[in-house]
Amino acid sequence: MSKSLDFRRARPWEVALTLLALAAPIALPFTAGGDGGFIRKAVAQEMQQADTSRLVTIGGALTEIVYALGEEKRLVARDSTSMYPEEAMKLPDVGYMRALSPEGVIAVNPTAILAVEGSGPADALAVLKSAGIPFETVPEGYDRAAILKKIDAVGTFLGVQEKAKALEEKVGAELDAAIADAAKRPESERKRVLFILSVQNGRIMAAGGHTAADGIIGLAGAINATDGAFEGYKPLTDEAVINAKPDVIMVMRRPGADSSDEEILAHPAISVTPAGQNKAILRMNSLHLLGFGPRTASAISGLNKELYGKSGNVSQ
Incomplete structure (x- = not known):
């Protein structure tokens, strides 16, 4: 009968060899093929998973x-x-x-x-x-x-x-x-929407391409009035606002010192557009409309309804 190794008296190389032998059955699944690969991946994934408790x-x-x-x-x-x-x-x-x-x-x-x-x-x-x-x-x-x-x-x-x-x-x-x-609406009937982020010193900051506003306007069956002329949010000249010919002005409903509907519609450039003449302005919840999260489907349907409704006019 073999004697068990006494670690207190064993030489270093004997201890190392014994530990290697004991570890072999555990290490084998991670080095072998077959199911070992699955086990290896599972353990690696577990090790990489962050602590998300807080x-x-x-x-x-x-x-x-x-x-x-x-x-x-x-x-x-x-x-x-x-x-x-x-x-x-x-x-x-x-x-x-x-x-x-x-x-x-x-x-x-x-x-x-x-x-x-x-x-x-x-x-x-x-x-x-x-x-x-x-x-x-x-x-x-x-x-x-x-x-x-x-x-x-x-x-x-x-x-x-x-x-x-x-x-x-x-x-x-x-x-x-x-x-x-939303896509059922013919292109010829789609409204042109100018999304205004802010109005400062008479300058209108509007949404161009590759913005949340541009995305939701398109998904809701409408057209961004800036027509992809630029990306992001940029100030527009009065001439650019007039040439955009928006049917609807859309702004966010936010607390604070935002311009009132009356102030926006009275802007010299906006006042001569179809939106200004028809007093067509929408205020929407920013997080719901522009968040692009789990509730976006309801945002699409809600904006489509506000834009067109049963009569085809902006709901007031």
């Missing part, structure tokens, strides 16, 4: 997705654009997504941070990423595919891929129905 979300759509997945118990804070659902408002507010203070985020002691692309400023993000807190950036986008990608990214980061898949199927079906309904 999560901060930056971006209203991401916060909505976390709630839609039923994972809201992980949340310890959110940014100021995360105002839906109502329960989210009870969480600490770490500031506006584009003007974050790293100290404010770190103060809530998060184990992970989810931020939508475009959050900032860059130096604040650099501090957060260097703090050793798992940080995931979720790509932004303004179409059906982008919304489903957000859901997938959040679900993967939280380790709830099955829940995310189910939510993608639900949201995807809702989007398909809303988009198909």
